[in-house]
Amino acid sequence: MIKLYSSKILEQIKENYVVGVLASEGEYIPRLGDEQLPVTYSNQMDDVIFFVKPLSQEPKEILEAQESSNMTNLYIGFGSKSISNLPLEFKYNSNTNEKIEYIKELLSGKLLVFKPVLTQKSERYHKNIDDLIVEEEWKQGLSYYAVPKVNLKPVEFESKLLAEEAINLERYNHAMPAPLYILCGNYIYGNIKENQWRIDSSINHNARVIISPDNVKRVEITEDEKQEFIGSDRDSIVFFDEEFINTIIADRLDFNGMKLGELEEEILMQEEPEQGLGSGRKDENTNNTNQIHEITFIRDLESKAKSRNLVYSREDLVNFHTSVKSSAMTILSGQSGIGKTKLATIYGETLGLSQEKKTMLIMPISPAYTEPGDILGYLNPSSGLYMPAETGLVEFLLHAEENENQVHMLIMDEMNLSQIEHYFAPFISLLELEERERFLHLYSKGSVCHNGQTYKHSIQLKNNLVIVGTMNTDETTKDLSDRLLDRSNVVVLEKRSFTDIKNELENFDRSLTYNSGLEDAYGEVYMTWKSKNENWNAFEDQELEFFDELDSFISNVDPLKGFSIRSLIRMGAYINNLPADSSNEYNIERREAIDLFIKQRVITKIRGPIELYEGLIGVLEVGGQEPNGALFSLFSSNAANQISNFNKTKNELIRKARELSLNGYAT
Template sequence: MNKTWNTNLIGVLASEESVQYALRKKAIFKNVQDVLQFYVRIISKTPSSFPTIKLITFFGTDLEKWGFEGNHLEETEGRRAVYRFLEDNLLVFKPQQKIRYDGQEVFDGTDLILIPKSERYHEGVSLTPMPIFSEEEHGMTQVEFELRLQAGEWLGNIAGISHEQKDTPEYILWKTSDTVYTVYGEFSGHHYGEEGFSFTRNKLLKSAPFDEEWLDDCYEVDHTMFVPHEIFMYIDGTIEAAEPLEIPYRKSPLMEKTEQRVAAAQAQTLDPVVTVDRSRMSEAELMQEFIRTTMEQGLLYDKKDLYNFHTAMKSSNLVILAGMSGTGKSKLVQAYARALGLTDDYQMTLVPVRPAWTDDADVIGYADTLNEQYRPGDSGVINALLSAKDNSNKLHIICFDEMNLARVEHYFSQFLSVLEMEAGPGRGLRLYNDDLKSQLKNSATYPPVIPIGDNVIFVGTVNLDESTYHFSDKVLDRANVITLNVLSFDSLMMLTKEMRETTKPAGGNGTVTLDLFDSYRDKTKDIHMKESELTLLWEIHTELQKINKNLGVGPRIVRQIDQYLKNLPDSSCFTREEAFDKQVVQRILTKVRGPEDLLKRFIGMYDTVTENIEASILGDLLDKYHEVSEFYDTRNVLVQKAKELKHNGYTL
């Protein structure tokens, strides 16, 4: 299985000693096909998904287009010819991984370019790539560029640099028509799409001149500047000492265009079009209404999170929203209910969980045989379930807020069992034994069993801190656990008071009924996953079983992942590849927890210098099945868990 990284790397002819030490081979030799072969040492930063190797194979034939004529020479002379040809040059290339006929992995390079070494080149040089934006290439002035940076807007494409989420460049460059460079930063995250890069920051935007003398030691290739470590550290200090840029956020030509674009978007997607009848609207219209409602309420979420949440609500028995306090988890649930038009009593029930809850009687109540009454709990859950029973075509959402303030396995135990049952007449919540029915005066109102149909959706919100309990596998097996992304604080500027006040209330008449909601659902039972997806899950299961027989990816999880994937809305902003990545995080990695001795080979070891993980079984599997997904989220969680193993000795 071959893989190519569409990222430019820079290398230098490897020394004899380094190749002998790493591979027990010569740095330049003639192979069994009588072709000159040589090794190149990578000296630039590699993509996060690239293995931790430093030697790349090339052949004498790769050099011919650059004028090399030594391929016909015998080995000794051929080695000298390659050395003389490359001693003053660096090699720019895109790396690729190949599987040989004997199953061995080899790494070589494509799209080779030769560039001369700088006069001050030294063996220990290490290069960091920085993207270069310019008016000539990207069609905007420097003022417009700065305004776009400030607003977190799209800046344009840079092809030869890594687009992976973990490879955010800390600094970027602007190049003028007379070849003057300016550095901007520091950036903490980025997005990459059809319109190229957009960057996010945790600090105020700063800039500094890029010294002209530095160009003698840097290498510009395909709109990317490769900067030596010494210069990079100098840039780091210069930006740190610089004053924040004073950029007008509004009333510039670009901002006027942006305001016009926002107004147009509001007119198209945010206005309450009264002709939209919720009882008949399409799933795409529902998502637009959901996005509009979150904006209306001053909430800011990545659209992928909204699509992820909606897909989980359609396909899961239980959805859990996790994350730090203050990210608006319960508000998101309420916004979703509002988008669905759930306005009747008990259609949206928010249940604040209390730390003192120890069993389900605290939630649903109990039979008071002494006074011959059923005493429902004051949580509101029973009233919501009775409403759902009496209004079987109306959707009901029951949200347990701060769900893990008490032990979920205790107070939610009966619900966990009920949610495992197939929807139908037999699925219900038992309040008391049938024998007590004749003794209780209000048994007509509170029957022994309340049926729970498809019109009831359970949600939980959780904070993960020292005041809460962690979930058991029994809970995690039944839930999609979604961690909401915290977007850059700069993005809050798009939700100013002015914008929220000019955004009209969410419109539309009626409500999304169960029948309509079911039309969004795919309830087929056959497994529709791709063979590669199933094989990857099986290999993950096999490796987890080696660690502990109680760990693994059970058939229930496979069916639930398949159900989730079948229910993805048709949208370009949340692809199947991204959804599968989310499911590995939400359905599998939530259960991977324990001590370092058990998990370090599966998770890998965290390198504090490179901030990557090494020797990771799961990481290797993700690389092996790269056609399934790039696994950005999975790799980020993997790094976090490896950090926890290194610093704490365990991961949760």
């Protein structure tokens, strides 16, 4: 008879993370599916099953169960249960071979991060997989060492160790073997003996205490080493190349390790380093700590991007940041492969957000999405249960509502693969409402819902919710409607030359990477960066007169495309929310900001056939310099030049005029 573990132990086990790789065909595969292959189908389970070989430490009880029952060392995953965010076409595909190939292609050669599950069933144990995350390519032959990450300042952490106070290891709890290394900031702490750890269950099942910590040492780890030797970096756990930890770090601790208590305070919350990017510059407006932190954040954002070999223009970074602050929704557009989704993700990470903390949700959009229920879920009238969609959007929105002081970021990846106005319709209607009126209704208040305590009938979308979408423009995507464009800033990322990218990365000193260490604070102070100034007060009378003239030019051709009051108010919000930087390194001048906004909020709506828009946009033959349209003349006038040079707007009009000449249609 097998030993039965308590439900408490089983829950503790699956709070941890393990990394692994898809089993190879040369390994022994249990006979659980229709074929003994790493990925196969099980008619009994009516699902694709796959087998993963672990490459890092495993929970003690799982190893104990494995030894006592001679079960396989492989973990068993189920396609529709173990992997999050699978497209709906996978779920409803009746072709088993296609489903097998999809899972095989998704997992093969990748490092896989998952929560281990010990299942007790029919006098047997099974090692199962929950919440599987597909990481980057797995380097053949590597195994990994799980190092708990403590989200404290190193000084605070060392103080706790010396005082023999409990340390919370959230993704490495009591179910795991005692850790021999811990990561805090840019330091790895080691020289820890296994028997030094004492479990403190009186606090929680994550708390451990190091007894007599005098032998513990720390060594610094560089950004280059993190890039090279970290296989996966999650919220509270990092998976290092095991050989790197057991050789390079172990030797460094032996010969160069520093004892506890010798570390000085690294940074104060309201201070910056004293010189330029890479070491920062103190803002002259020291009375406004929010502005100081905001420029620090943008520096961190640029640095984090470059550390991942991504180079964006500073104007794009400031423009995107300002758009996110000032608009209900921001859409990132640009050439495929330019890094739209990565910019959105890095922006969230720099704010200290993550999917593990439920403060960021990356939601890939499927072409199968046709209605709000596809991303939200529905109330089943037969069972009386609310069935949330597999996207996780409802749970994310509930978490955002309950934690209104913490910013939450929803990233809709490739949002125009399906018609946005169909699946996102309730949100579009709510985006322009005041917070007190912004309620998303999941089902009728009078309906019977047995799990209504968990899934209440409506969710308030508060001001802490940030929505960013990414979009491509090709034959597989849908056009954005004017209704959506009227409520969104469309930021088109600049295509940098290959030479510029190479030069910037070569001149980027990774050992001096600017990192303020404020990630955990950014998400909490983000809301204070938003301007409270009246949007109408952002304009002078001559500017309003020019915008009236612009609206008249457009409305005379198409009244639905004019410069709306909504757009003007949003421009005021955009101008008011421009971050102030006295060094001018991360600054968009007001004149440039007006140009950017007109291009991405007004000109984007002007699209259509040559019969309608030739007079407004003009046409431009190959080799021509300026279109003969009314708008180009308006933006070249003396009245326009007093407000902005409108170079970006005019370049966009030139592009549209060329399209009219070549295709008879402007997009």
